[in-house]
Amino acid sequence: MSIAATTAREVTERLATGRSKDRGVGSMVFLGLLWFSLFFGVVVLLALIVSTVIKGAPRFDGELLTNYTSVVRPETAGFRAGILGSLWLMLFTALLAVPLGIAAALYLQEFADSDRPWNRFVEVNLQNLAAVPSIVYGLLAVAVMALLGFDRTGIVLGGALALALLILPVIIITTREAVRAVPREMRDGSLALGATVWQTTWKQTLPSAIPGIATGTILGLSRAIGEAAPLVVVGLASSVTFDPAGMLSQITALPMQIYSLTSQSREELRQAASAAIIVLLVMVLGLNALAIFIRNKFQRSW
Amino acid sequence: MKETSDMATPPATATTGATPVTNAHLGSLADVSSGAERHLPVVPESPVMEARDLNVFYGGFHAVHDVNLPYGRNEITAMIGPSGCGKSTVLRCLNRMNDLVTSARVEGQVLYHDQDIYAKGVDPIAVRTHIGMVFQKPNPFPKSIYDNIAYGPRVTGMKVDTMDDLVEEALRGAALWDEVKDKLKQSAYGLSGGQQQRLCIARTIATKPDVILMDEPCSALDPIATARVEDLMMTLRDDYTIIVVTHNMQQAARVSDRTAFFTARPDETTGNRTGLLVEFDLTTKIFSNPSDKRTEDYISGRFG
Numbered sequence: 001m002s003i004a005a006t007t008a009r010e011v012t013e014r015l016a017t018g019r020s021k022d023r024g025v026g027s028m029v030f031l032g033l034l035w036f037s038l039f040f041g042v043v044v045l046l047a048l049i050v051s052t053v054i055k056g057a058p059r060f061d062g063e064l065l066t067n068y069t070s071v072v073r074p075e076t077a078g079f080r081a082g083i084l085g086s087l088w089l090m091l092f093t094a095l096l097a098v099p100l101g102i103a104a105a106l107y108l109q110e111f112a113d114s115d116r117p118w119n120r121f122v123e124v125n126l127q128n129l130a131a132v133p134s135i136v137y138g139l140l141a142v143a144v145m146a147l148l149g150f151d152r153t154g155i156v157l158g159g160a161l162a163l164a165l166l167i168l169p170v171i172i173i174t175t176r177e178a179v180r181a182v183p184r185e186m187r188d189g190s191l192a193l194g195a196t197v198w199q200t201t202w203k204q205t206l207p208s209a210i211p212g213i214a215t216g217t218i219l220g221l222s223r224a225i226g227e228a229a230p231l232v233v234v235g236l237a238s239s240v241t242f243d244p245a246g247m248l249s250q251i252t253a254l255p256m257q258i259y260s261l262t263s264q265s266r267e268e269l270r271q272a273a274s275a276a277i278i279v280l281l282v283m284v285l286g287l288n289a290l291a292i293f294i295r296n297k298f299q300r301s302w
Numbered sequence: 303m304k305e306t307s308d309m310a311t312p313p314a315t316a317t318t319g320a321t322p323v324t325n326a327h328l329g330s331l332a333d334v335s336s337g338a339e340r341h342l343p344v345v346p347e348s349p350v351m352e353a354r355d356l357n358v359f360y361g362g363f364h365a366v367h368d369v370n371l372p373y374g375r376n377e378i379t380a381m382i383g384p385s386g387c388g389k390s391t392v393l394r395c396l397n398r399m400n401d402l403v404t405s406a407r408v409e410g411q412v413l414y415h416d417q418d419i420y421a422k423g424v425d426p427i428a429v430r431t432h433i434g435m436v437f438q439k440p441n442p443f444p445k446s447i448y449d450n451i452a453y454g455p456r457v458t459g460m461k462v463d464t465m466d467d468l469v470e471e472a473l474r475g476a477a478l479w480d481e482v483k484d485k486l487k488q489s490a491y492g493l494s495g496g497q498q499q500r501l502c503i504a505r506t507i508a509t510k511p512d513v514i515l516m517d518e519p520c521s522a523l524d525p526i527a528t529a530r531v532e533d534l535m536m537t538l539r540d541d542y543t544i545i546v547v548t549h550n551m552q553q554a555a556r557v558s559d560r561t562a563f564f565t566a567r568p569d570e571t572t573g574n575r576t577g578l579l580v581e582f583d584l585t586t587k588i589f590s591n592p593s594d595k596r597t598e599d600y601i602s603g604r605f606g
Contacts, residue, residue: 194457
């Protein structure tokens with residue numbers, strides 16, 4: 001038998017021990033803990049959703065979407081005002097926050113000299129702003145509305161202002177990420193042809209960053225659609241019986257209605273609230289799905 | 303650098319610059335087909351551009367020290383040297399691309415037709431329309447081939463009779479027309495790397511510059527695409543002044559009329575490496591009989 005063969009057999013004996021160190025007690029306990037954590041998170045979430053669906057199931061009908069909320073006839077209460085209100089809020093929130101957010105991000109990323117202390121200060125505080133509790137933005141919106149001279153704040157404009165302030169930092173941060181991801185060479189190529197920085201930003205950088213900006217904006221909006229706290233502060237009604245008709249129209253929003261109905265004692269109203277939660281969840285998931293779709297469809301690799 | 307011996311000897315057979323790409327040529331990449339047979343004065347007689355006492359700083363870091371370098375009309379000037387020797391920095395000074403680096407500071411003069419482009423009141427945007435640039439990595443815009451070419455004339459507000467003619471002229475000028483004439487509306491990203499780089503050259507000549515700067519234009523290309531770009535450079539020499547930075551010494555030997563060799567010298571106190579010009583001469587001279595020891599060490603592969 002050659003030396004090589006002997007050595008090979010020794011190595012085989014040493015390697016083929018019939019057990020794996022990956023299956024040791026410590027490893028298994030650790031793996032178990034990881035599994036439990038995952039299980040816990042998913043199960044709690046599932047239980048919540050399932051119980052809400054079961055509770056709200058009797059109310060999944062057309063009236064849920066087309067009727068107004070009524071305490072007189074709670075069995076046919078609907079969330080027409082809330083759904084329309086939330087959609088209007090989203091529209092005006094986007095109109096307020098998106099241009100401001102993109103412009104601010106472009107300034108910070110493309111024009112500002114990041115070595116200046118002032119710009120550094122702004123950057124640090126943007127990160128902090130994203131973590132400010134949403135209720136604070138509600139208070140801010142009330143103050144701004146008062147400054148603008150509106151005596152009623154529970155209107156589309158007031159709610160949209162609060163939500164826009166809330167998601168502005170998110171939009172700025174995600175837009176900056178998207179703009180930063182556009183390669184330097186793209187800008188250099190444009191500038192070397194005699195384009196100005198402004199032309200380069202407008203014609204090259206921004207169009208290339210749009211998928212990322214859209215994704216960030218939609219995720220911001222899907223956060224805003226579920227917010228109740230700032231809307232409570234702004235003074236949105238928990239129930240109205242007419243459709244929104246303009247920027248100054250009084251409205252309610254789905255989270256506001258859910259909030260007020262879940263505290264009602266009558267079973268029919270609580271049932272309706274559960275159904276409304278599902279409606280809200282579907283809207284949020286729909287927005288997130290749209291964001292994922294845009295990200296995957298338009299994702300570019302350089 | 304196994305072919306250094308080939309480079310150091312003057313070419314036996316040299317193709318002329320205007321020769322279109324042929325398969326025969328592709329098989330003979332080692333051929334030195336530079337402007338060797340061109341009879342050029344020892345010093346450029348009417349330099350289009352000239353760097354005078356050029357110093358570049360990035361913050362407190364002294365990147366380039368006292369470069370004096372003339373660039374002759376309708377010549378290809380190659381700038382070679384080891385990494386960090388400041389050759390790309392010098393190149394980016396020639397059309398004020400360094401302005402975009404906020405910490406960069408330029409001292410000295412860069413003359414373009416005897417006008418200092420760093421003088422007060424000179425618009426860097428206007429400078430770049432006269433002095434175009436092609437980059438290391440092909441960087442077409444995510445637009446159609448047509449729009450890539452039309453972009454420069456459009457943003458600079460160039461007076462154009464018909465854009466279609468200008469696009470065709472630029473693409474023909476970059477020897478790309480026959481390959482793309484049927485797909486002008488398709489995305490430039492569908493082209494191969496070499497085609498993309500020639501598109502970038504076409505894009506640059508569409509703005510009708512005087513000088514074309516090339517920053518390692520072939521370093522991301524395969525040898526065949528490289529050969530085509532080099533052929534193109536020699537054709538373009540008839541109409542433009544070309545300044546090229548390259549890591550590839552064979553390329554410098556093949557295409558350039560004059561070669562400037564840079565090296566980096568560590569600062570005695572800080573250890574920061576400052577780039578400086580060692581030797582500037584006709585390419586044939588640099589590669590056959592350099593007068594500086596450091597140049598000789600570099601081109602013979604002993605250093606760098």
